[in-house]
Amino acid sequence: xxxxxxxxxxxxxxxxxxxxxxxxxxxxxxxxxxxxxxxxxxxxxxxxxxxxxxxxxxxxxxxxxxxxxxxxxxxxxxxxxxxxxxxxxxxxxxxxxxxxxxxxxxxxxxxxxxxxxxxxxxxxxxxxxxxxxxxxxxxxxxxxxx
Amino acid sequence: xxxxxxxxxxxxxxxxxxxxxxxxxxxxxxxxxxxxxxxxxxxxxxxxxxxxxxxxxxxxxxxxxxxxxxxxxxxxxxxxxxxxxxxxxxxxxxxxxxxxxxxxxxxxxxxxxxxxxxxxxxxxxxxxxxxxxxxxxxxxxxxxxxxxxxxxxxxxxxxxxxxxxxxxxxxxxxxxxxxxxxxxxxxxxxxxxxxxxxxxxxxxxxxxxxxxxxxxxxxxxxxxxxxxxxxxxxxxxxxxxxxxxxxxxxxxxxxxxxxxxxxxxxxxxxxxxxxxxxxxxxxxxxxxxxxxxxxxxxxxxxxxxxxxxxxxxxxxxxxxxxxxxxxxxxxxxxxxxxxxxxxxxxxxxxxxxxxxxxxxxxxxxxxxxxxxxxxxxxxxxxxxxxxxxxxxxxxxxxxxxxxxxxxxxxxxxxxxxxxxxxxxxxxxxxxxxxxxxxxxxxxxxxxxxxxxxxxxxxxxxxxxxxxxxxxxxxxxxxxxxxxxxxxxxxxxxxxxxxxxxxxxxxxxxxxxxxxxxxxxxxxxxxxxxxxxxxxxxxxxxxxxxxxxxxxxxxxxxxxxxxxxxxxxxxxxxxxxxxxxxxxxxxxxxxxxxxxxxxxxxxxxxxxxxx
Numbered sequence: 001x002x003x004x005x006x007x008x009x010x011x012x013x014x015x016x017x018x019x020x021x022x023x024x025x026x027x028x029x030x031x032x033x034x035x036x037x038x039x040x041x042x043x044x045x046x047x048x049x050x051x052x053x054x055x056x057x058x059x060x061x062x063x064x065x066x067x068x069x070x071x072x073x074x075x076x077x078x079x080x081x082x083x084x085x086x087x088x089x090x091x092x093x094x095x096x097x098x099x100x101x102x103x104x105x106x107x108x109x110x111x112x113x114x115x116x117x118x119x120x121x122x123x124x125x126x127x128x129x130x131x132x133x134x135x136x137x138x139x140x141x142x143x144x145x146x
Numbered sequence: 147x148x149x150x151x152x153x154x155x156x157x158x159x160x161x162x163x164x165x166x167x168x169x170x171x172x173x174x175x176x177x178x179x180x181x182x183x184x185x186x187x188x189x190x191x192x193x194x195x196x197x198x199x200x201x202x203x204x205x206x207x208x209x210x211x212x213x214x215x216x217x218x219x220x221x222x223x224x225x226x227x228x229x230x231x232x233x234x235x236x237x238x239x240x241x242x243x244x245x246x247x248x249x250x251x252x253x254x255x256x257x258x259x260x261x262x263x264x265x266x267x268x269x270x271x272x273x274x275x276x277x278x279x280x281x282x283x284x285x286x287x288x289x290x291x292x293x294x295x296x297x298x299x300x301x302x303x304x305x306x307x308x309x310x311x312x313x314x315x316x317x318x319x320x321x322x323x324x325x326x327x328x329x330x331x332x333x334x335x336x337x338x339x340x341x342x343x344x345x346x347x348x349x350x351x352x353x354x355x356x357x358x359x360x361x362x363x364x365x366x367x368x369x370x371x372x373x374x375x376x377x378x379x380x381x382x383x384x385x386x387x388x389x390x391x392x393x394x395x396x397x398x399x400x401x402x403x404x405x406x407x408x409x410x411x412x413x414x415x416x417x418x419x420x421x422x423x424x425x426x427x428x429x430x431x432x433x434x435x436x437x438x439x440x441x442x443x444x445x446x447x448x449x450x451x452x453x454x455x456x457x458x459x460x461x462x463x464x465x466x467x468x469x470x471x472x473x474x475x476x477x478x479x480x481x482x483x484x485x486x487x488x489x490x491x492x493x494x495x496x497x498x499x500x501x502x503x504x505x506x507x508x509x510x511x512x513x514x515x516x517x518x519x520x521x522x523x524x525x526x527x528x529x530x531x532x533x534x535x536x537x538x539x540x541x542x543x544x545x546x547x548x549x550x551x552x553x554x555x556x557x558x559x560x561x562x563x564x565x566x567x568x569x570x571x572x573x574x575x576x577x578x579x580x581x582x583x584x585x586x587x588x589x590x591x592x593x594x595x596x597x598x599x600x601x602x603x604x605x606x607x608x609x610x611x612x613x614x615x616x617x618x619x620x621x622x623x624x625x626x627x628x629x630x631x632x633x634x635x636x637x638x639x640x641x642x643x644x645x646x647x648x649x650x651x652x653x654x655x656x657x658x659x660x661x662x663x664x665x666x667x668x669x670x671x672x673x674x675x676x677x678x679x680x681x682x683x684x685x686x687x688x689x690x691x692x693x694x695x696x697x698x699x700x701x702x703x704x705x706x707x708x709x710x711x712x713x714x715x716x717x718x719x720x721x722x723x724x725x726x727x728x729x730x731x732x733x734x735x736x737x738x739x740x741x742x743x744x745x746x747x748x749x750x751x752x753x754x755x756x
Contacts, residue, residue, distance in 0.1 A: 061712070101637070133675045137714050 015113040016047040017120050024050050029123050036063045039074040048117050060138050072098040072110040091125040091145045100131050147753045148719050153196040154498050155188050156181045156745030157449035157468045160433050165338045165383025167208045170438035173215035180206035185220045190441050194503045199236050200724040212258045221249035242281045244274045253299040262307050264294035273309050285324025289317040296339045302346030310337035316351045318366035339384045343391040354381035360412040369412025376416040386437040397435035403444045418459045422452040466504050473741035476729035477521035484733040488747050489519040506543040518560035522567040529557040549584035559598050563605035573599035588625040600643040611640025646692040655683030661697045675713040687730040696738050698727030704740050
């Protein structure tokens with residue numbers, strides 16, 4: 001008797017989490033093959049799926065450009081930086097992107113499924129909730145990471 | 147990176163019927179006064195050298211340097227005294243709540259250990275003296291029943307405190323710990339100011355009954371008075387001793403200041419009457435004075451600070467002025483060096499020259515209040531809170547006759563076509579009015595609530611912004627407007643629209659903190675995500691070569707964006723003006739002038755980021 005508990009729907013919003021989302025996240029975390037991953041809630045299939053990934057050479061600007069202006073998404077970004085005592089460090093940010101110009105239905109959907117999805121991603125260092133581009137500015141990321 | 151290059155300071159807030167108290171640094175030529183919630187320290191030898199302390203939560207009333215020049219104690223209308231250092235970012239030493247009402251005067255003891263503060267309050271707490279670092283009381287001050295207008299600390303031992311107030315009394319306290327000794331009721335009206343001579347031998351009280359009385363400092367016996375021959379003909383609001391203790395300067399509502407010689411027996415004779423040149427109105431009443439080393443400073447009700455020289459009393463005074471209220475708009479005239487015109491809502495227009503400072507006030511024939519203001523060479527167009535638009539020609543500091551036109555409803559925004567300044571677009575609540583010189587060309591009802599408008603420099607296109615955030619673009623043909631397009635991007639009422647100097651772009655700002663730059667021909671968004679303000683955008687300015695745009699907001703910040711770079715690489719000037727930034731203009735490619743609610747005008751130099 002096997003049950004794929006990963007895709008059992010969540011009581012509050014009914015969205016499941018697809019298998020490959022967790023795998024893609026692990027790839028970002030362990031093997032560093034992605035700079036960022038953008039996840040989308042697929043209403044038809046009732047689950048969270050991977051929409052786009054970015055290669056390690058891509059920058060923060062490419063990442064912000066890949067997010068839609070008027071729709072919500074979840075994203076993880078691997079931020080590399082050098083600390084004040086000259087250590088090379090890398091921190092993973094989970095970004096809940098919900099711009100105020102998106103539809104209310106989209107905002108509600110993403111807000112209720114966020115917790116369930118976030119629990120799948122083990123190893124995220126910082127969480128950011130952004131309702132406009134200024135809230136996920138590179139400076140905000142820099143401030144948070146230390 | 148940005149750097150504050152110049153500050154054109156505001157002047158002290160004045161009130162009719164009351165004097166104001168200004169004080170000076172005993173060690174230098176810096177004087178300090180208050181305006182709104184800020185305390186201003188200005189160097190008399192170089193009026194552009196201004197420092198502003200803006201940490202009070204309530205309007206500040208008086209500020210005083212400590213005898214060693216290291217600390218300033220400033221007080222506000224809530225009865226709080228803040229003691230802070232004059233150097234190093236104004237580090238706060240202590241804050242005390244002394245009285246339950248406004249504090250009118252404050253004095254340090256000569257050793258800098260005690261402070262006496264007096265003012266308005268309930269019952270006993272009209273005067274309080276306390277240790278400067280712990281706040282413990284050093285005496286009981288009863289004897290006054292009404293507001294205490296001034297207090298003074300004897301500068302030599304044995305310590306005495308003198309207070310005077312609205313109950314016509316001059317009270318004398320001995321101590322420490324200070325106790326009531328005796329009271330004089332020689333004045334027949336409010337006693338406005340009381341001061342000890344620097345050598346501690348006498349003190350003088352001046353009153354609204356036009357008299358000045360001199361007393362012995364140790365025993366408080368009345369010694370003599372300022373002679374009534376050639377005396378003041380109006381209330382005397384303030385008095386200040388010369389550093390040698392032999393002369394006093396008084397300032398009065400009769401629009402003159404007098405220098406008196408005080409003889410050893412305590413009688414005063416007028417040595418010289420100083421009158422400032424002025425138009426002779428109520429604004430020339432003198433409400434404050436200070437004898438600072440070689441400078442005699444007098445402050446008038448209208449906010450003009452006159453500096454006389456103590457050694458050469460006949461020399462014409464240097465006049466300094468500035469704004470007293472919120473400076474709502476700025477205009478830069480294309481001359482060299484740049485002339486900046488700033489206007490505040492009380493109708494005052496002041497001319498500043500970059501690098502020199504205060505240059506003059508524009509004397510207008512009718513001093514109505516100003517809501518919107520636009521200036522081109524030689525001509526100013528203003529509108530106030532009535533339904534008229536005034537067009538005035540300007541020659542030097544004098545304004546010529548004004549032409550006015552009544553447009554039927556209150557103007558909300560005003561814009562001049564810069565290349566043909568005859569043409570003006572005025573927006574009212576429900577539509578726009580096109581004006582040519584002083585004649586209405588057409589009045590057009592647009593059907594939506596208009597909040598901002600702009601006309602292109604060549605006068606062929608107009609953009610009108612509405613309450614709903616939509617930008618309507620019209621082409622101007624003769625005297626009609628034809629709607630060409632409606633642009634929707636803003637999520638709040640449009641507050642300001644400006645064309646770039648090269649007319650290829652225009653920018654709009656709204657009350658939802660967002661600014662957008664559009665391309666004029668294609669009407670497409672050129673730069674967006676300019677969302678970094680945290681409160682409504684009040685003003686917007688383009689750099690002369692159209693490569694940079696500056697936005698000023700109610701959140702006191704000025705943000706400068708470069709058109710070619712993404713909005714995130716921006717330059718922020720935080721805390722530009724306490725209370726909000728209301729006016730912005732570029733004087734040249736790297737200097738921005740901003741003005742705001744704190745009545746100051748500041749010039750910032752931008753260094754381009756590498």
